Amino acid sequence: MTIESNMVVTLNYKLSNHTTGEKIEETTPENPMVFLYGVGGIIPEFEQNIQGKKVGDTFAFSIESSNAYGVSSPEQIVKIPVSVFVDESGKFNEEHIFVGALVPMSDNEGNHLRGTVLSITAEEVEMDFNHPLAGIDLKFEGSVADVRPATQEEIDHGHVHGPHGHQH
Numbered sequence: 001m002t003i004e005s006n007m008v009v010t011l012n013y014k015l016s017n018h019t020t021g022e023k024i025e026e027t028t029p030e031n032p033m034v035f036l037y038g039v040g041g042i043i044p045e046f047e048q049n050i051q052g053k054k055v056g057d058t059f060a061f062s063i064e065s066s067n068a069y070g071v072s073s074p075e076q077i078v079k080i081p082v083s084v085f086v087d088e089s090g091k092f093n094e095e096h097i098f099v100g101a102l103v104p105m106s107d108n109e110g111n112h113l114r115g116t117v118l119s120i121t122a123e124e125v126e127m128d129f130n131h132p133l134a135g136i137d138l139k140f141e142g143s144v145a146d147v148r149p150a151t152q153e154e155i156d157h158g159h160v161h162g163p164h165g166h167q168h
């Protein structure tokens, strides 16, 4: 069975920064990547690179940042008044807000975002809302652990069911 639309694919892979070689993340045998091929939600170029592969096949390819998580935009770096992070008693939330922290936030429309704290002054917290992988060329190396046809229910739902998928 080969990887194509409406197949459930299980992969093990290592993701690294193509430029520096630094490892970004790696799946484990207990926690592989399991997904329904061809329904979106995966970087399109990632899917193109594994199309037609079968169990046991390996892969190694890189994807430029512009085709992955996009380029880093200066407009996504914003300064937020320190008062936003102060509780009723006037205490700054230093437990969660520190340089390098990844902080869940929401914008004016209630969208959930995550920002990385770049710097903190007496007045402002500077945060970067670019995707953590924006501007990074990605390198994927791995192997195909399983390929099976999706059930009709999985196709209807647009996601995988079972141990590594939605349990409902």
Ligand SMILES: [Zn+2]
Pocket (backbone or CB within 6 Å): 153, 154, 157, 159, 160, 161, 166, 168
């Ligand atoms: Zn479902």
